[in-house]
Amino acid sequence: MPSDDLPDTFHVTTGEQLRAVSSLTRHRIMAVLRFEPATITQIAERVGLAKGSSSYHVRLLERAGLVKVVRMRKVRGVTERYYAMAARSIVLPDPGEGGPDVLMRHAVADLEASPAGSERHVRMAHLRLTDEQFTQLGARLEALADEYRELSDPSLPDTSLVFALFRPAPHRQAGGDTE
Structure with a gap:
């Protein structure tokens, strides 16, 4: 993590x-x-953007309070700013x-853009759970994600874990069944 004094969560509440x-x-x-501060140049290289575009997007994130400057240093007469997340999670x-x-x-966009042939673990399962089982599974998934986030090492390649546990809306029968 960039800093041990970061708040645990940042709640997105405004339109901006x-x-x-x-x-x-x-x-x-x-x-x-997420794991270490970076300059505009470093961000641009890692995301594959021009420095100007990277700077524009970082300014919007900073204005919204999602990222902040955590360190500055002079390099050949220019002040270099290091940005980090404003909280551990959003x-x-x-x-x-x-x-x-x-x-x-x-x-989904990141999954589709990941290198062809790279190792992936993608699965969708349809379950039938009691309210208690639903709550327990949600808590277990969150605890597992938290456990592995604590083990994360900034020197290792990025890995994304995404899960969604939800109850889908009831499906209506095609053909407009009536009683």
């Missing part, structure tokens, strides 16, 4: 913050900053009924 995290580019920038508001979850859209 939601717009900032809704961009796939900014999502990828935040992933770069909590988004519930997308509401029928609303696509921004994290899932970003996760």
